[in-house]
Amino acid sequence: MSDLMEDGMEFRGGTLQLSTENNVENSESRARGATQSHNKIKTPISVNPSVLSGADSLSSSASSFADARQSTSNNDNAEQPQTVYPRYDVPFDKENIKDFFTFRKGVVENAIQECITGLLFPEDGEYLGSWLLTEITLWDNEKERIVLLTSRLVMIIKYDFIAMKQMDFRKTYLDDLDTVVIGELVYPPSSLVPERNLRGVRMMWNKGEPLPLKTLWNPFSQEVPFITFASHPIYWHRDGNIEERSTFDMETFAQKLQRAIENIPSSACCIHHSPIVIQSYLGLASLLHNKTSMGFFKVRGKFSF
Structure with missing residues (x-):
């Protein structure tokens, strides 16, 4: 009987010893995994803030605004121009x-x-x-x-910048907005229009409803329930300090x-940071219109319009 008890004690002791070793190994394995995980978290990842506003990221108005050039705004040398979003x-x-x-010089300031x-x-x-911005219409x-x-x-x-007079205006009340989208301007996958590589902001008040056909196929419709803006072309060519250029800046x-x-x-308006889809598939008329800058007042040879 004593031999059996001794054998049993040895067996139980052996079992306890094996369990302890397993626990030690498991603890060491968890410690190594935690260390590796911690090291992965600690590894700096360089991410452009504008990339975070793509299709995989959707943030509400409670989130901070993601400006593509925000990383340079707090530098000590404020005299240097900000870095432009690289895909522009x-x-x-x-x-x-x-x-x-x-x-x-002075034309925009006086008009405003x-x-x-x-x-x-x-x-x-x-x-x-x-601001002086570029509006992108339903027909691009x-x-x-x-x-x-x-x-x-x-x-x-x-505004007529040749005659220096107001031509027309419309008001959109902030209370009426249900959605604001800030992000890159993109076209549907089946579109033949070249990529814009440009960011914009769209204000919407259609409560998620699709556009009726009478509005969708009418280029002169005044009932489009959204407005899209991009930066004015002068933004990239205006010399001077950041404050002067901000007049033409959609991000601001x-x-x-x-x-x-x-x-x-x-306000019940939701603010999303995601791509803005422009429903243009062939866009020959808009390409010609935009290439010749027909929506801007400029000198065109012997004429100005």
């Missing part, structure tokens, strides 16, 4: 851009001041900023527009628009 295709060249009437004085009233809310046509932002609305103004407008919406307690 610079529109036009130095010589061509000089034909734009808005490239002339005239619009502020003549079109904004106290009931429109607190004035927040003004680029048009030059003055944009005024207040705490209550966005005002889009068609989108940032202030988001803040204005977030400051409205009753």
Whole structure:
């Protein structure tokens, strides 16, 4: 009996010893895995903020605004121009851009001041900023527009920069917006239109409903429930400090628009950072329109229009 007990004790002791070794091995294995995982987390990953606003990333208005050039905004040397988003295709060249009437010094500033004085009233809310941007229409046509932002609305103004007078304007109230999308301008996969390599912002108030056919196939329709903006071509060619260039910068407008919406307690607008789809599949007319910059006021040989 004592021999059996001794054998049993040896057996139990052996079992305890094996279990201990397994626990040690498991602990060491977990420790090594945790160390490797920690090392992976600690490894710096260089990611362009604009890449995070692609199709795999969708953030609400509670998230901070992802500006593609934000990484250089806090540098000590503030006199240097900001780094432009690397996928931007610079529109036009130095010589061509000089034909734009808005490239002339003081023209844009005077036009904006005239619009502020003549079109904004106290009931429109607190004035927040003004820009000269490129509107991209439903049919993918680029048009030059003055944009005024207040705490209550966005005002889009068609302005004649040759005659220096207002031609038309429309107001979009921030309370009416249900979605704002900030991201790269893209075309459907089956589209034959070349990539834009450009970012934009789209304000929408259609509550997710598809466009009716009478609006979708009418290039002159005034009932399109969204507006899309990109930076004005002058942004890439304007010399001077960042503040002067920001007048032509879509990113600055989108940032202030988001803040204005977030400051409205009753707003149910969602702000997404994702690609903006332009429903253009062949686009021959728009390609010709945009290539000849027909939506901008400029000198064209012996004529100006």
